[in-house]
Amino acid sequence: MRAWRSLTFISGALIAVLWLSGCSGGAEFQSGEQGFVSANGAVSRAAVDDRIAPRGDVAGETLDGEQVALGDFAGQVVVLNVWGSWCGPCIREAPHLVEAAAELEGEDVTFLGINTRDLSQDPALAFERKHEIPYDSIYDPAGEVLLAFRGAIPPSAIPSTLVIDREGRIAARVLGEVTASTLVGLVEDVLADG
Numbered sequence: 269m270r271a272w273r274s275l276t277f278i279s280g281a282l283i284a285v286l287w288l289s290g291c292s293g294g295a296e297f298q299s300g301e302q303g304f305v306s307a308n309g310a311v312s313r314a315a316v317d318d319r320i321a322p323r324g325d326v327a328g329e330t331l332d333g334e335q336v337a338l339g340d341f342a343g344q345v346v347v348l349n350v351w352g353s354w355c356g357p358c359i360r361e362a363p364h365l366v367e368a369a370a371e372l373e374g375e376d377v378t379f380l381g382i383n384t385r386d387l388s389q390d391p392a393l394a395f396e397r398k399h400e401i402p403y404d405s406i407y408d409p410a411g412e413v414l415l416a417f418r419g420a421i422p423p424s425a426i427p428s429t430l431v432i433d434r435e436g437r438i439a440a441r442v443l444g445e446v447t448a449s450t451l452v453g454l455v456e457d458v459l460a461d462g
Contacts, residue, residue, distance in 0.1 A: 300357065306359055311450060312441050319437035320417055324416035326382075328406040329354035331389050331396065336404055338436065341378045345439075346432040349380045350414065350421060351405070353395035357445045358427045362399035365429075367372065368455070369402050376434075377455055381405030433458050435460050 314320075326348075327337035349365055351358040369379045381444060383405045386392045392407065406413055414421060418440055421428045431440040431454050439461070440454045 274358055275313050281314065284447050296305075312443075313454070313456070314437075314439055315456070316433075316439075319433060319435075319439055320437075322416035322420075323418060326406075326413060327372055328408060328413050329438040330404040331383060331392050331407050332404065333405070336380065336382070336406060338432065341380070342436065343376075343434050345375075345377045345415045345434060345455055346380065347372075347377065347379045347455060348430040348432060349379070350384060350428045350430075351395075352383060352385045352426055354386055359395075359399075361427055361445040361447075362395075362401065364446060364448040364451065366400060366402060368446075368451040371448065371452050375455075375459060377459070382408050382422050384408045384414060392460035431455055431458050433461065 277429045287309070322338070325337065325339075327339070328335050338348070347368070348367075351362075365379070379456045380403060381401070386407075386409055387409055392405070395401070396405070408414060411423065414423070417430070417438075420430070420441065422443070427441045427445060429442045429446045429451065430438055431451075433439040442450065442454075
C-alpha cells in the first residue's frame with residue numbers, strides 16, 4: 269500500500285512538473301524552425317529571413333469610423349500597439365507611445381493601434397483624448413482582428429506592441445509595457461534593415 273502511495277505521488281508530481289513546464293514557455297510564433305517564445309515584458313526580434321506576415325487581414329473601422337488596413341501602409345515600417353482603456357499597463361505606456369511617435373515623425377514609420385475588449389467606443393475615445401494619442405486605432409471589441417496574430421500575441425497579452433517591417437512581416441514584438449527608448453530602438457533597427 270505504501271509503495272502504491274509513493275508511486276501515485278511521484279506520478280502526480282511528474283505530471284505537475286510537465287504541465288507547468290509546458291505552460292511556462294507561452295505562445296510560440298513559428299516561422300520554419302525559428303520563432304518567438306513569449307514571456308511577459310519580453311522583447312523579441314526576428315531575423316530578416318525568419319519573419320512572417322500576419323495570418324489574416326488586419327483591417328477594420330477606426331474609433332473615428334474610418335476604414336483602415338495594415339496593407340494601406342505597404343512599404344512603411346508600422347508600429348502596431350494592442351491596448352484597452354481598462355488596462356493599467358496601457359495607461360502607463362501611453363505617454364511612451366506618444367513620445368516614440370513624435371521622435372519617429374518624419375521617418376518612414378506609421379503607428380496604428382488595435383483597441384480591444386472595450387465594449388463601447390466611448391471609453392476608448394476618452395483614453396485617446398486624455399493621452400493625446402496621435403494615431404488611429406482599429407476598434408476590435410471581440411478580438412477578431414487580433415486573430416491575424418494568433419501565435420504571435422497571446423490573447424491575454426495586453427498591451428502588446430509589434431513592429432512590422434516594410435514587407436508586412438513581424439520584425440519585433442514587446443509583450444507588456446513598452447518604453448519610448450525601447451520602441452524607437454526597435455524601429456530604427458528595422459528601418460536599417462532596408
